[in-house]
Amino acid sequence: MPSLDIRNLCVSIGDKPILKDFSLSLPKGEVHAIMGPNGTGKSTLAKALAGHEDYTITGGEVFLDGEPLLGLEPDARAKLGLFLAFQYPCEIPGVSIANFLRAATQARLPEGQEVAAVEFYKKLHAKMDALKMDRKFTARSLNEGFSGGERKRCEILQMMMLEPKYAIMDETDSGLDIDALKIVSQGVNLMRGPELGVLVITHYQRLLDYIVPDKVHVMWDGRIVKSGGKELAFELEAKGYDWVSKELAPVTKS
Amino acid sequence: MDQATQLEIDREKGNFRYETDYAFDAGVGLSPATIDYIAEVKGEAPWVREFRHKALNIFESKPMPTHWATKDLEAINFSKIRYYLSQGQKPSRSWDDVPVDIKKTFERLGIPEQERKFLAGVEAQFDSEAAYSRMKEGLSKLGVIFVGPTEGLKEHEEIFRPWFGKVIPTGDNKFSALNSAVFSGGSFIYVPKGVKVKQPLQAYFRINAENFGQFERTLIIADEGAEVTYMEGCTAPKFETATLHSAVVELVALKGAKIQYITVQNWSNNVFNLVTKRGLAHEESEIRWIDCNIGSRLTMKYPGVILKGRRARGEVLSIALANDGQHQDTGAKMIHAADETTSNIIAKSISVGKGRSTYRGLVQIPKHLKNCKNNTECDALLINANSRTDTYPAITVRGEGNSVQHEASVSKVSAEQIFYMRSRGLSEAAAMSLSVNGFINDLVREFPMEYSVELKRLIELEMEGSVG
Numbered sequence: 001m002p003s004l005d006i007r008n009l010c011v012s013i014g015d016k017p018i019l020k021d022f023s024l025s026l027p028k029g030e031v032h033a034i035m036g037p038n039g040t041g042k043s044t045l046a047k048a049l050a051g052h053e054d055y056t057i058t059g060g061e062v063f064l065d066g067e068p069l070l071g072l073e074p075d076a077r078a079k080l081g082l083f084l085a086f087q088y089p090c091e092i093p094g095v096s097i098a099n100f101l102r103a104a105t106q107a108r109l110p111e112g113q114e115v116a117a118v119e120f121y122k123k124l125h126a127k128m129d130a131l132k133m134d135r136k137f138t139a140r141s142l143n144e145g146f147s148g149g150e151r152k153r154c155e156i157l158q159m160m161m162l163e164p165k166y167a168i169m170d171e172t173d174s175g176l177d178i179d180a181l182k183i184v185s186q187g188v189n190l191m192r193g194p195e196l197g198v199l200v201i202t203h204y205q206r207l208l209d210y211i212v213p214d215k216v217h218v219m220w221d222g223r224i225v226k227s228g229g230k231e232l233a234f235e236l237e238a239k240g241y242d243w244v245s246k247e248l249a250p251v252t253k254s
Numbered sequence: 255m256d257q258a259t260q261l262e263i264d265r266e267k268g269n270f271r272y273e274t275d276y277a278f279d280a281g282v283g284l285s286p287a288t289i290d291y292i293a294e295v296k297g298e299a300p301w302v303r304e305f306r307h308k309a310l311n312i313f314e315s316k317p318m319p320t321h322w323a324t325k326d327l328e329a330i331n332f333s334k335i336r337y338y339l340s341q342g343q344k345p346s347r348s349w350d351d352v353p354v355d356i357k358k359t360f361e362r363l364g365i366p367e368q369e370r371k372f373l374a375g376v377e378a379q380f381d382s383e384a385a386y387s388r389m390k391e392g393l394s395k396l397g398v399i400f401v402g403p404t405e406g407l408k409e410h411e412e413i414f415r416p417w418f419g420k421v422i423p424t425g426d427n428k429f430s431a432l433n434s435a436v437f438s439g440g441s442f443i444y445v446p447k448g449v450k451v452k453q454p455l456q457a458y459f460r461i462n463a464e465n466f467g468q469f470e471r472t473l474i475i476a477d478e479g480a481e482v483t484y485m486e487g488c489t490a491p492k493f494e495t496a497t498l499h500s501a502v503v504e505l506v507a508l509k510g511a512k513i514q515y516i517t518v519q520n521w522s523n524n525v526f527n528l529v530t531k532r533g534l535a536h537e538e539s540e541i542r543w544i545d546c547n548i549g550s551r552l553t554m555k556y557p558g559v560i561l562k563g564r565r566a567r568g569e570v571l572s573i574a575l576a577n578d579g580q581h582q583d584t585g586a587k588m589i590h591a592a593d594e595t596t597s598n599i600i601a602k603s604i605s606v607g608k609g610r611s612t613y614r615g616l617v618q619i620p621k622h623l624k625n626c627k628n629n630t631e632c633d634a635l636l637i638n639a640n641s642r643t644d645t646y647p648a649i650t651v652r653g654e655g656n657s658v659q660h661e662a663s664v665s666k667v668s669a670e671q672i673f674y675m676r677s678r679g680l681s682e683a684a685a686m687s688l689s690v691n692g693f694i695n696d697l698v699r700e701f702p703m704e705y706s707v708e709l710k711r712l713i714e715l716e717m718e719g720s721v722g
Contacts, residue, residue, distance in 0.1 A: 050677045053669075078679035086677075090670050094692025103688055104678040141692070158678060 002028040002065040004082075004166045004197055009060035011041075011048045017058070018044040020222035028065070028165060029194040033208055034201045035233060036219030037241040042201045043087060044222075046170040050084040051077050064166060079108060081165030085155040085172050091143045097154060098124065098138040101161050108162075127160040131187050148175030156187040166197045173207040185210030205237040220244050268489025268520060270362065272355045274462060276381075280338035282465070286310065289435060292338050296404045296438070299411075309424045309434030316428040324581060326552050330526055335467045335498055337436045338382045343404060345377070345387035352378075356385045363489065365458050372704055374453035375400045379470060380460050382438040389455070397446040400455055403471045406442030413444050414473055421504035421534045421560070429528040429554075433469045433502040440470030440501065445480040445511075454483040454516070454702065459499075461490035461525070467498040474504070476511035476539075483514040485705065492522040496551065499525055505533035505541055509563065512540045518705055520712060521550040523579055529555045532587070535595075537563030544701060547574040547582050548712050556614055558587030561595035561626075568597040573694050573709070575716055576609030576641075585614035585646075586630075590656075594625045601632040602694050605641035606716065612644045621652035628657075634664045635693045637686070637717075665693075687717040 004026040011019035018041045026032050036042055048055040049062065051074035062069040064080050072080070092100065101124065106115050124138065131153050143151050152172055159167055169188070173181055188198065188211050200211055208216075208230065216232040217224045225248040226232065236244070280291045289310055293303040318327050346352045349366050360366065360378050365386075369376040375389030377400070389400045399410055406414045424434040441457050461468050476482050490497055499521065507513045513533065521527055527550040533541035543557035559568030570586035588597035603611035611634060619626045628651070634643035643664060651658045667689045675685035690713055691698070698706045 050673075052673055073682075074673060074676040075679050075681050078677055084677050086674065090668070090674050092671055092675065092689055092692060093665075094695040095688055100675075100678070100688070103680055103684060107679040107681065107684060162678065 005063040007061045010058040012056045026197045028197045030214040031198040032215045033213040034217050040219045041222045046168045083164035083167040085169040087171040089151045149180035168199045205233045208233045271491040276339045278340045283333045312425045313431035340383040345384040352385050356380045373456045375455040377457045379439040399444040429500045430530040437469045437471035440472040443474040445476045445482045447477040448479045450481040454485045456485045459488040464493045470501045472503040475506045478508045479510045481512040485516040488519050490522045497525045499527045501529045503531040507535050507539035509537045514542045516544040518546045525550045527553040531557040533559045535566035538565045540567040542569040545572040552581045554583045556585040560589045564592045565594045570599045572601045574603040576605050576611040578607035581610045583612040587616040590619040590626045596627045599630040604635045606637045610642040615647040617649040619651040619656045624655045626656040629659045631661045636666045687714040
């Protein structure tokens with residue numbers, strides 16, 4: 001079955017190991033949530049999968065639908081169908097959302113082929129309507145002066161336009177009020193289907209009320225210590241992360 | 255973007271050369287004999303010859319401006335340069351009559367094609383003289399004059415002589431004096447009262463010979479209420495030795511006239527480009543310089559406007575890109591000399607690799623004037639850790655009721671920005687050129703379509719291989 005398959009991944013920042021033998025298989029068509037307290041390596045997982053150069057891979061393998069991902073440049077990973085919704089999307093002054101998405105769309109076309117402008121804008125406007133975004137929004141510079149909610153909505157818009165096979169959402173709920181959270185979740189739910197695998201990284205259970213996961217994984221000290229159904233999120237919410245550190249972590253360490 | 259208007263010009267496009275025989279050659283080095291040779295060949299009036307000789311004396315008496323400018327100027331060896339090279343003095347009116355090797359060059363640069371597409375007139379200069387010059391017939395019927403300086407000073411002395419050397423006096427600086435001594439080629443344009451030339455007039459300056467100096471001289475006069483846009487493009491092949499380009503451009507906008515002067519410079523990296531450009535704006539007139547400096551070893555150029563009449567407006571929009579081994583020393587001058595005059599300067603520079611960009615600005619509003627305004631913005635973008643930028647704004651505003659606004663910024667394209675764009679599928683070079691284009695985006699919007707497309711393409715090509 002097609003999947004994003006992470007096997008025994010070890011990642012360091014500088015000399016410090018962060019991910020330790022991390023394994024996870026995300027089948028296409030499913031939504032998995034990774035939960036865990038701050039500092040367990042959730043964002044490291046997201047950045048390392050996307051190919052950020054500050055994260056050194058010291059072991060393990062990752063396959064996207066059978067294709068080895070590690071060692072590829074970040075843009076090559078994106079073109080294979082990987083998408084990272086950033087926790088803190090950065091500002092690109094002077095580059096409008098429309099131009100940026102057009103360039104990203106162009107980058108996916110074979111050499112010599114040009115983006116068809118009319119269809120591009122038709123699609124863009126439809127996706128914006130779904131996210132309740134003002135049409136004027138596309139003329140604004142990417143993330144420049146955006147509120148937290150606008151940034152996250154813009155990430156989801158990019159995801160809808162680029163149609164990845166696997167999306168990693170790194171703390172997408174951080175900095176969102178409840179209305180923005182609903183809109184963003186609605187966008188993800190619209191895309192949900194047999195052609196997309198989603199990895200939702202979150203600190204809180206709250207987001208999972210809106211994006212209901214097929215599976216929940218609890219992360220601690222660079223690896224998954226417990227996996228289960230969506231009810232695991234409620235258990236975690238009820239018992240708190242102390243439960244993870246006291247009961248789950250020691251078991252797996254031995 | 256409309257595909258039909260894209261110009262296929264890139265940084266390497268000018269890097270070729272066909273062997274050429276020159277019928278006229280002033281030899282190597284500069285002396286009074288060089289000047290007599292040029293004046294003789296052109297059949298100039300005695301007053302022009304005298305103007306040249308005086309200029310040579312001024313040039314020789316002036317020191318190199320290395321006390322404020324770069325020491326790299328000392329690398330120019332004036333005694334090794336050839337000052338005049340041509341195949342003849344009369345430009346052809348038809349591409350068919352242009353000598354074959356010269357025609358091949360301009361065809362390869364796409365000039366005849368551009369003329370057909372969107373220009374009202376073209377002049378194509380090859381080393382010292384224009385090989386081709388032609389304007390749409392309708393314009394000559396309206397009284398528009400578009401010729402070279404030799405013809406301009408000979409056939410239309412009454413129009414051009416009163417302004418020749420008046421906006422930029424010979425002794426303005428060492429290189430304006432050099433140009434005044436040996437000038438050849440360039441455009442002399444007169445637009446009569448009330449005539450609005452809708453399509454741009456264009457000149458293309460091509461350096462073909464090694465150890466050569468190109469010294470074109472341009473004078474554009476827009477009579478009362480007239481309007482004209484002039485564009486210039488420049489290329490040269492890459493030589494082992496330094497090449498010198500030193501032009502003087504004077505603009506005169508009479509009451510209510512509008513002149514827009516656009517430069518897209520794409521010199522090879524061995525060219526010393528030392529150019530003096532200034533406009534004189536009379537009452538309610540407008541002079542606008544749009545200046546893009548890409549390429550060259552050293553460019554020193556500070557387009558200026560003297561705001562002489564009430565409510566005159568001056569503007570300089572400038573973009574400079576300095577790559578490895580290049581120094582773009584550019585800026586603007588705004589001299590306010592009447593009430594209610596306004597000026598606007600927006601300068602953006604990009605330094606890539608070991609490239610260096612310098613902004614020098616001069617804004618003067620004297621005490622006795624009222625309701626004058628200046629706005630200056632200069633922004634620098636540094637691409638690599640070893641890139642360099644310097645800013646020297648000099649703003650002198652006296653008196654009350656005049657207002658000045660000045661903003662400056664220096665920014666860097668961060669690794670996080672590049673990673674963000676690459677995570678969406680853009681290559682490193684595409685990400686870099688997108689952010690550079692974003693940096694200059696608000697300025698490029700002011701350009702005519704044909705040139706903004708060309709400029710974006712040039713920048714993309716410059717950015718390739720600049721990262722890592």
